[in-house]
Amino acid sequence: MTHGTFISFEGIDGAGKSTHIARVAELFRQAGRAVVLTREPGGTPLSEKLRELVLHEPMDPLTEALLMFAARREHLVQVIEPALGRGDVVLCDRFTDATFAYQGGGRGFDWQVLGQLERMVQALPDGTLRQPDLTVWFDLDPLIAAERLASARVPDKFESQPAHFFAAVRAGYARRQAEKPSRFARIDAAQSMDAVGAYVSRIVSDWLQRSAA
Ligand SMILES: Nc1ncnc2c1ncn2[C@@H]1O[C@H](COP(=O)(O)OP(=O)(O)O)[C@@H](O)[C@H]1O
Ligand SMILES: Cc1cn([C@H]2C[C@H](O)[C@@H](COP(=O)(O)OP(=O)(O)O)O2)c(=O)[nH]c1=O
Numbered sequence: 001m002t003h004g005t006f007i008s009f010e011g012i013d014g015a016g017k018s019t020h021i022a023r024v025a026e027l028f029r030q031a032g033r034a035v036v037l038t039r040e041p042g043g044t045p046l047s048e049k050l051r052e053l054v055l056h057e058p059m060d061p062l063t064e065a066l067l068m069f070a071a072r073r074e075h076l077v078q079v080i081e082p083a084l085g086r087g088d089v090v091l092c093d094r095f096t097d098a099t100f101a102y103q104g105g106g107r108g109f110d111w112q113v114l115g116q117l118e119r120m121v122q123a124l125p126d127g128t129l130r131q132p133d134l135t136v137w138f139d140l141d142p143l144i145a146a147e148r149l150a151s152a153r154v155p156d157k158f159e160s161q162p163a164h165f166f167a168a169v170r171a172g173y174a175r176r177q178a179e180k181p182s183r184f185a186r187i188d189a190a191q192s193m194d195a196v197g198a199y200v201s202r203i204v205s206d207w208l209q210r211s212a213a
Contacts, residue, residue, distance in 0.1 A: 004084040005033070005211060006130075007204075008095035010173060011138030012166045013159045014145030014152070015189045020138075020200045021091055027204050028089045036083040039093035040071065044078045047071035055156045065103040065114065072096065073121045076130060095132055096122065097176045102158065105172020106165050131183065134207055136200060137173055138189035142166035 007024070009017040025035045041051040050071040054064055072095070083090050096118055103109045122130040142163045149159060177184040185203045189196055 004086065004088045004090060005207070006080065006084060006090045006092070006132045006134075007207075008092045008097065008132040008135045009138070010094060010097045010101070010135055011189060012101075012140060012142060012145050012169050012173075014149040015138035015140040016148075016193070016196055017093055017138050019193065020197055021093055023197060024200060024204050025089075025091055027201060027208075028091075031208055034086070034088040036079065036088050036090045037093075038075070038079055038090065040075060040095055040098065041068055042071065043075040043080075043092075047074045050074075055158065058157070061103060061107045061109045064107070065099060065109055065117065068099045068103065069117045069121045072099075076122065081130070092132070095135070097135060097137075097173060100176050101169045101172035105175070106158075106161070106169040108168075111175075131180075133183075134203075135184050136203060137177060137184055137186045138196070139170070139173070139186050140189040142170060144190055 005028075009021055009024075011017050021037065025037050028035050040047075041054055042048045050067050053059075054067045054071075059067075080090055080092070099118075100111065100114055104111050104114050119129060124130055145166060146163060149155065153159075177186060187196060187199050187203075191199070
């Protein structure tokens with residue numbers, strides 16, 4: 001079966017993911033690859049409806065985690081798996097690491113239960129687990145992220161959380177990286193936009209070279 005390339009982009013709100021994803025898409029297109037640019041929660045009409053709910057309605061932490069995974073399941077089946085089957089590059093603004101970081105780290109929801117949901121939702125027919133081939137983690141001090149966001153946009157439910165919530169989310173990402181170090185590329189997102197952009201490009205170029213070898 002053809003297998004494309006699946007890259008996720010992670011980090012606390014305001015770390016700079018959205019700024020750099022379009023540039024990564026361009027790099028792959030220049031290399032002749034078809035690119036699917038998508039996001040979570042979201043990426044299908046139903047998942048986008050679920051996104052509206054989870055980003056704006058207060059709810060119980062289990063309900064929140066289940067809706068994230070429900071949106072993900074739909075996204076996997078409708079968009080991600082077909083694209084990988086065609087051999088495309090899927091660039092996803094957040095994936096399951098965000099659930100571990102936000103619902104696990106930030107909200108304190110049980111890490112093992114999240115692992116069970118992950119195995120249920122991301123199981124492939126051959127019994128393996130769908131995971132990104134590469135996860136680019138924009139790591140940033142929550143105080144710097146808050147300064148950036150203050151002048152950037154109206155905050156949603158998550159973005160209105162206090163700095164200690166984002167410190168816990170950041171710790172959640174660090175825990176995920178420690179569990180799967182080979183999948184993660186950590187970027188010091190406190191650097192200038194140009195420096196971060198150059199580093200992201202280098203990571204992706206290395207990836208292109210490796211996948212062409
Ligand atoms: N390296 C950087 N230095 C300073 N400001 C940045 C940097 N990267 C992004 N920004 C700004 O910070 C804000 C949040 O960036 P964004 O890419 O939307 O973050 P995210 O998608 O991770 O939430 C935007 O106004 C963006 O222009
Ligand atoms: C995918 C995912 C996102 N989120 C949160 C993180 C973000 O605050 C929010 C939406 O992410 P994002 O698309 O990065 O927001 P924006 O478009 O405003 O940059 O959803 C979770 O809490 N759990 C998840 O599993």
